Amino acid sequence: MLDVAVIIVNYRTAQLTIDSVAALLADPSMPQGSHIVVIDGASGDGSAEVIGKAINGNGWSDRVTLAPQDVNGGFAYGNNRGIEVVDADLGGAKSYLLLNPDTVVRSGAVLALADFLDQNPNVGIVGSRLEDPDGTLQACSFRFPTALGELESEARVGPVSLLLRHWRVVLPVSDRPSQADWVSGASMMIRRDVLEEVGQLDEGYFLYYEELDFCRRAVDLGWQCWTVPASRVVHLCGRATGLPSKGPKVNRRPSYWFQSRRRYFNKYHKGFGALASDLGWLTGQGIWHLRCWLERKPNGDAPRLVGDFLANRGLRAN
Structure with a gap:
């Protein structure tokens, strides 16, 4: 059994994936009993061929397995297929x-x-x-979202954040390990026992909210979730999804983000709780828009965000 299986899901990001694999293999502290599985989600742009050539050309084939898929099923789907490859072909892993x-x-x-x-x-x-590449900390440790947490995250006004600090979704990260409700799926290690007890990631999420859902299911069964700051990972945020969270150009948010959010709140808050979370989000956006209007500055959010939120609100979780 492997000590660590690393799973990377690629979709039309061949060079990013190759660079990520190269960094892993260049790390002298990588556990000896480790292996990398790259899942290509039917990229259709030659990614699988490019990654395959890099694996063979760099002599990585004993430490890296490429598993092209016939469909692009999203983040949860791709990682589930990677876990299956590890278990079926590599004897499983401890984590x-x-x-x-x-x-x-x-x-x-x-x-x-x-x-x-x-x-x-x-x-x-x-x-x-x-x-970030310059060492600037990104959000990576979180509380489970609530209606008040949704309000705080969208309002972005000091007095509101102070009042609702105990519901704020984003948690501070210090130099010491700290417990969280959930952590970012950009770099998330799962114990084998958790997968055996919790099951696979929910493939009803195409992209976004799937790691939140998985962590919630694990925590509900008594497992703890922690952030380990000694594990430092550069995250080129948005490069894989085409949705950078900051910068001169922020793209319109895709419908699957709204569907994933809706699925999560319908699943865990249901009825009035899901409605309250929507009202909290919209109220926060209202406060933010008012602030931007008063300060005469652009709000910096994705284009048509509120309109798209309302248009997608009727989508039902499967």
């Missing part, structure tokens, strides 16, 4: 690291996660400290 293709691990990042799981048997999921 599974789900890693975005737009990440570059810093030295010791994978080992820090694996060691934390080894030393803490009650912890089932661990996440990395995500950062």
Whole structure:
């Protein structure tokens, strides 16, 4: 059995995936009993061929497996197929690291996660400290969202954030490991026992909210979720999805983001709770728009965000 199986799901990001694999293999602290599985989600742009040539040309074939798929089923689908490849073809693993293709691990990042799981048997999921290339911290540790948390996250006004600080979704990350409700799926390691108890990631989510859903199911069964800042991972945020969260150009949010959000709140909050979360989100947006109007500045959000939110609100979770 492998110590660590790293799963990277590629969709039309061949060079990012190759760079991510190269960083993993260049890390001298990578656990000896580790293997990387790259899932190509029917990219249709030659990605599988490019990645395959890189694996063979760099002599990586003993440490990297490429598994092209016939369909692009999304993040949960791709990672589930990767876990199945590990279990069926590689004898399984003690832990599974789900890693975005737009990440570059810093030295010791994978080992820090694996060691934390080894030393803490009650912890089932661990996440990395995500950062920009210059070391600037990104959001990576979170509370489960609530209606008040949705309001705070969208309002972005100091007095509101102070009042609702106990419901704020984004948690601070210090230099010490800290417990969270859930961690970012950009670099998330899962103990084998958790997968056996919780089951696969929910493939009803195409992209976004699937790691939140999985962590919630694990926590509901008594497992703990922690962020380990010694595991530092550069996350080129939005490069894999085409949805950068900051910068001069923010793209319109795709319908599957709204569908995933709707699925999550329908699944865990139901009825009035799901409605309250929507009202909290819309109220927060209203406060934010008012602030931007008063300050005479653009709001910086994705184009047509509120209109798209309302248009997609009627979508029902499967």
